[in-house]
Amino acid sequence: MAFKTAWTLPTPTSSPHEWICLDSSPGSRSASRASSHVSDFGSGLRAGPPPELQSPSIRGLLLQYACIGLVTSTLPLLPSTVFQDDFNQPHLASVYAALCTLPWLATPFLGLLADCLPLAHRRRRVCMVLGWALCAASCLAMAITPLRAQNATSLHVFCLLTTVCASLGCAIAAAASDALLVAFAQTERIWERGRLQTRALVLRATGTFVPQVLVGAMALKSASVIYALLTVASVGAASAAILVVTEPVFEPALSTRHYLHLLWATLQQRVVWQLCAFQVLFGVCFYVPSFLESAPWLALEARPVVWFNLGNTVVAIAALLAMGVSGLGLDWRKLIVASTALFIVGSVAVHFGALYSALPDEYTYLVVHMLLQAPNVVLLLPANYCLVEVASAGAEGALAGLVSTCFVIARPVAALAYRALRAAWPADMSKDDGSTLEATRLILVVFLIQATSLFWLWLLPRQKAHVVQLKLHGGSSAAGGGLLVLCVLLMLALAVTTSVLPTLPTTSCLWIAGGSGCK
Template sequence: MDRDFQYGASRLERLSVAESITSTAFDSRSQDDPGTPRVSYVLPASPITKTAPDGVEFSDGEAQTIPELPQNGALRAGDVPNLYSRRYIGLLVQYAAIGLIYGALPRTVYPFLNNYLHMNGYQTLSARVLLSMPWSIKVFIGMLSDCFPICGSRRRAYMVLGWLACSAMLLVLVVRSQGPPFYVDRSLRGQDLSSLSKDELVGRIFWAAPEEGATYIVFMMLASCGYMLADVASDGLVVEFAQREPEAERGNIQSTIYLVRSVFMIFAALLVGFGLNGVDYGGSFSWSLNMSQLLLICAILSLGAIPTALWLLHEPAVAPEDTRSVRAYIAQLWILFQNCAMLQIMAYRFFSGIFEGFTVTAGDPIQRYWAHVHPLNESLFSVLGLCVFSAALYGTKRYGLQWNWRNVIAGTLVIVLCIDAVVASLTIWNVVRSQWFWLGTPILEELPAAVNFLVSTFVVVEMAEQGNEAAVYGLLTTISNLASPFASCLSKNVNARFDVSVDDIISDSTHVRWQVTWTFLIAYVMKLFSLTWLVLLPRQKRETQELKQRAGHSRLGGCLALGIGAFALIWSITTNLMSIFPATACLAVAGGSGC
């Protein structure tokens, strides 16, 4: 449920030079506003040695003091913050900025990479995966944020660093010269070029255009790493705040911040939809922004999140004596990682995500050459989809905090698949080929996406412990996010056995239609099979807590989970990178037809 921000390194150097100024900015407690005293999870005490269930021992002269919890079912002591107050409004601004960038960059794939540069379907699929790949390393960023405070700040300092890095990468692409489109002669768009001789195509086709896409993809992926740093730091604060909520209300804070993010993704979709709707981008406008101008807007917008992180977001400073050693932190995280309840949740999120994320690589070419979708209309329908997503978030926040998670996920998925099958079959076999018909289905798919997404965040809050909020949030979301690129890799390898390339879609023969039909049928079967993993998902918050308390520990399970996760991450990054470079894109493992 995923984009590019970068900031200049010189700004970071100034932060280190002006340490006293930065320390003051990061300590949001003033003399007349001391703030709520921090209930520390790790307090200085006499040295003790604690033996973990798996035999791990750690002794750091620190004692773990578990504060007395309220009687209302809250998981952490403290007042529930008002996110609309001056002390916390900066957190909502962080998610608004994330929504703007995350909503804009992935939406450039269709008009720019697919239409302007004429990249293949499996390459644009890889581009989407790579742009969301930083979401798969959230656990490592979370560990960094938890363990290494900067000037007494575990969260806001990393927000600033993240936005700086993101903006810097975007600006690299801004100053880079944008090449001509693949179709220099626009009248050739959508035609079968094999029927024309090479002499007829001289000066009318820019054959090197698809190769330009690799540079854009790599730098936008690096920019995504930057804003991901800010996102993980924000997630850490969200977990801390959400655990203060009573059981009956817990989930309200998460629903609010993700509602804000999805609303601002709507504005991003409108920006891309109207900005990249020129003829060269597959649209109908006589004018359009170029890619450099769009990325410049994204870089400027991302900079606006920095002041709010510094002065409109309260985070109690972390004293040196409150900071655990990395060894103690890793030991506690490893104990949690071996918890059978944690392993069960991770297994559900990974394996169900693989099957549910299985897709077809011909989606973009079908959208362009069979459904004749204009970029503007795609963006407008994306806006409608985000509205549905936002409405689903609000509905869950208002009415669904006590819903049975299994029933909701299963019901929404089955209904959406039935509708999607009708739309896909009518489009493939040329019964109804309308962009309005084709674009309508993704709107409905936002319903299960929103519910599944919120359920995943609810589970994180129940499983996280004090002191490792960002890492646990990152761990569970990393496992879930790893499933998506892994599923995409499997999809490309399966679809590579079928004739569903761009040229095949343009030919539109009966043979190609059958080939596309089989890829859709395989995808539907895989998605339905994802429901078999629902037995691993608890039904509600209380059941999650009970599962966590009575679960044992398994060193073998922890090792297997680490091994599978590491393999999935390395394999996904490698194969998706291979897909975007000309020398390796033809390999079968990268989704090509073979070199």
């Protein structure tokens, strides 16, 4: 039975940027050409052997992601331990949470730093070591500081500053790791490209187990012990970056002027701003129903939620492993349609079941919510796979940070959309007869908005070959690149504003900050 493939493979005799499109069937001349290209060149996007997952260098790189997952999931869990228990200052928890997230909004600039900071002919490893050193020093300072001191005001400032430094250091290391990961992934063969990225996401998700068990399930209250653990993890990641991680030089070093010219030329490409537009528009529509998790008709207790969070991580890891084994060649659009439909149907069913008391207990909702983590995490993969096909050699860090930030900043925009929508409904909706119908309407509307996220699928190419074809033949536009930069900067400003305003007593009542309005 004849079938057709559309592989875009570089020829062995041409530069890595020259591509051909093969439309072949078994036994044809095109198929034999494809076979010869695969055997001679390996169909990587750039020259070099494909990465070996068991090599010390790749293991050291994957260790970075395990430590990133550990730090990023631990720091947001500490406000209740540090501020509410030690200082009896609950309002500082919101300040702490905002400071944990703000450095991650700067990942495009940190990625640019990782691209342009050469030291001893290395760039990414230098940033990885510097980032982990900053994180380790900050966590060590918190670990050895007596938190129950009497001079609370100065100690509050100290804790908040060290939190910013720890989060910033981890973000710097993550930006450099992403750049190096993309560089390695571009040497993978076309049929296995994405395997290394998926493995990195698995390790990052695995790193979240430790804080979920210690801080969440076991309710560990010793902040010094937790910060000491983060210090050890940061030192271990920095040691791995120094001793085992290698940074192959695939391209000649670029001056700052040539790098900025390359980056601007990349941002002007249609494939880049189209991918970023998909990340933002799809993310905004998809994230709107996530704010229903605090709906009054769910009435979830904190303790079961903590334990089921462990199950959520297990399901997410299983889904990532399945994608890495057998899902790399799937049609991305069909995958997102199926995952989104499954997520919407399951979510609507349990929300209606909880609203109309059709669920036997809260555990039914938690089990379904846990299983829905599989389609939820799968939605993150296509854009990451697409990034490898798009990134230009030498500017991987900035582009990786830009694509990931476009999805991150979609959440604050979705929060504003949900607040505007929620304002049209009664402030207090419970299971009584008077507001059940209103709650039903709200559920239907927010999940209808989530379904409209599928409208933006035309912005996402179907597979790797389609990405390369769009990169080659999609053209470029200075207006498109400028509009991309402007929109990202505006949404970053919005994200920073919505993160800072709730932390200030005079602005926390504002509607944009999540309040009901100042009087």
